[in-house]
Amino acid sequence: MDVAVQTVNLRKSYLGRGGRRVAVQGLTMTVPAGGVHGFLGPNGSGKTTTIRMLLGLIRPDSGTAQVFGRSVPKELPAVIDRVGAIVESPKFFPAFTGRQNLRLLADAIGTPRHRIDEVLETTHLGDRGRDRYAGYSLGMKQRLAIAATLLKDPELLIFDEPTNGLDPAGIREVRDTMRSLGESGRTVLVSSHILAEMEQVADTVTIIGHGRTLAEGAVADILGGAGAPQVRVTVSSPAQAEDVLTTAGLRVSRDDTHLVVSGADDPAEITRLLAGHALYVSELTPIRPDLESAFLLLTSDEGLGSDADRQAGGLAAGGAA
Numbered sequence: 583m584d585v586a587v588q589t590v591n592l593r594k595s596y597l598g599r600g601g602r603r604v605a606v607q608g609l610t611m612t613v614p615a616g617g618v619h620g621f622l623g624p625n626g627s628g629k630t631t632t633i634r635m636l637l638g639l640i641r642p643d644s645g646t647a648q649v650f651g652r653s654v655p656k657e658l659p660a661v662i663d664r665v666g667a668i669v670e671s672p673k674f675f676p677a678f679t680g681r682q683n684l685r686l687l688a689d690a691i692g693t694p695r696h697r698i699d700e701v702l703e704t705t706h707l708g709d710r711g712r713d714r715y716a717g718y719s720l721g722m723k724q725r726l727a728i729a730a731t732l733l734k735d736p737e738l739l740i741f742d743e744p745t746n747g748l749d750p751a752g753i754r755e756v757r758d759t760m761r762s763l764g765e766s767g768r769t770v771l772v773s774s775h776i777l778a779e780m781e782q783v784a785d786t787v788t789i790i791g792h793g794r795t796l797a798e799g800a801v802a803d804i805l806g807g808a809g810a811p812q813v814r815v816t817v818s819s820p821a822q823a824e825d826v827l828t829t830a831g832l833r834v835s836r837d838d839t840h841l842v843v844s845g846a847d848d849p850a851e852i853t854r855l856l857a858g859h860a861l862y863v864s865e866l867t868p869i870r871p872d873l874e875s876a877f878l879l880l881t882s883d884e885g886l887g888s889d890a891d892r893q894a895g896g897l898a899a900g901g902a903a
């Protein structure tokens with residue numbers, strides 16, 4: 583496997599009023615080259631700090647980080663042209679069109695102007711490039727920021743919470759853009775605290791909590807480890823059905839209207855068992871494990887972000903941040 587980004591035991595602390603505070607403690611992460619890699623964790627878990635270390639903006643206390651096999655920050659100049667990043671909201675001129683803003687940037691970094699049309703197309707802004715930036719929706723503004731990072735045609739894109747503050751339509755636009763960038767063979771490393779969002783876009787993920795790696799790998803494998811499959815069952819006599827299924831060795835929880843059954847390899851087994859006792863199922867729905875349940879399982883013994891961040895909201899399961 584080709585590796586785009588690798589960190590081993592990365593650690594970073596900040597000196598604050600209350601003394602030294604560890605933001606990232608022993609973070610080990612492997613980002614395969616090609617595709618979208620979600621970097622997931624609640625607010626305050628150390629995502630931005632890690633990304634800033636990868637980009638040479640701050641120095642780690644200890645541990646190592648490599649981008650395309652080169653040590654960061656020491657050898658970053660050798661690979662920085664292959665990397666594009668959005669860490670904070672980039673500044674554009676509101677009175678200029680999207681295209682004019684990109685032209686300024688292209689000239690500043692010596693990129694040929696034909697790239698402007700290409701990056702506008704890639705970010706689906708082709709027909710809006712001649713509109714003023716001030717009139718763009720938040721999603722379009724974020725896509726213009728992505729377009730700007732693409733000007734120099736980087737192989738690795740690093741986006742820190744690119745959908746923060748966007749409405750659902752904006753989130754979808756940015757997500758689709760990341761997906762197509764990943765499919766084009768680039769590596770997209772994207773941080774998020776919104777699990778549902780990453781589930782739809784990421785090929786692989788690293789999940790962190792409290793500055794530490796909790797899980798890493800293909801999304802499908804992480805979901806596969808998120809506990810036994812469950813099935814929601816609606817049946818005429820839930821109490822009786824619960825007895826039958828529990829006696830058969832299945833784990834059952836019950837609320838007013840339905841049962842949640844774990845441990846059945848084949849959902850048809852549930853129908854068969856109940857029908858054998860003249861109990862007829864009106865609904866049988868597999869409950870798909872999602873990244874949120876995987877995360878909750880991983881963090882059940884852990885705090886999430888910092889205490890203050892936890893009070894402020896922590897991890898979101900879905901929707902706009």
Ligand SMILES: Nc1ncnc2c1ncn2[C@@H]1O[C@H](COP(=O)(O)OP(=O)(O)OP(=O)(O)O)[C@@H](O)[C@H]1O
Pocket residue numbers: 596597598603604605623624625626627628629630631632743775888891
């Ligand atoms: N410059 C700084 N000085 C002091 N503490 C900091 C600094 N930057 C971050 N921290 C602290 O380090 C911890 C990790 O913060 P970081 O911003 O890396 O997390 P994050 O996962 O990106 O969170 P968010 O999703 O809220 O951006 C937090 O407790 C934060 O308050």
